[in-house]
Amino acid sequence: MSNLKNEELSLVNKINDLDHKNTLLSTNLDLDYVETLIRERFLFGKEGETIYIIKNDEN
Numbered sequence: 260m261s262n263l264k265n266e267e268l269s270l271v272n273k274i275n276d277l278d279h280k281n282t283l284l285s286t287n288l289d290l291d292y293v294e295t296l297i298r299e300r301f302l303f304g305k306e307g308e309t310i311y312i313i314k315n316d317e318n
Contacts, residue, residue, distance in 0.1 A: 283289040
């Protein structure tokens with residue numbers, strides 16, 4: 260019975276984590292999180308590197 264409770268807790272934690280990540284990628288897009296995903300998935304850039312985001316205002 261204890262194993263089922265531990266598994267349930269683990270799955271609930273995973274669901275909460277996925278919900279949080281989903282919100283970072285939906286309506287209020289978190290560019291820092293996207294940049295982290297790109298670095299992890301595509302091995303882009305070097306650890307400790309400073310990222311500069313330049314926004315063009317064409318007003």
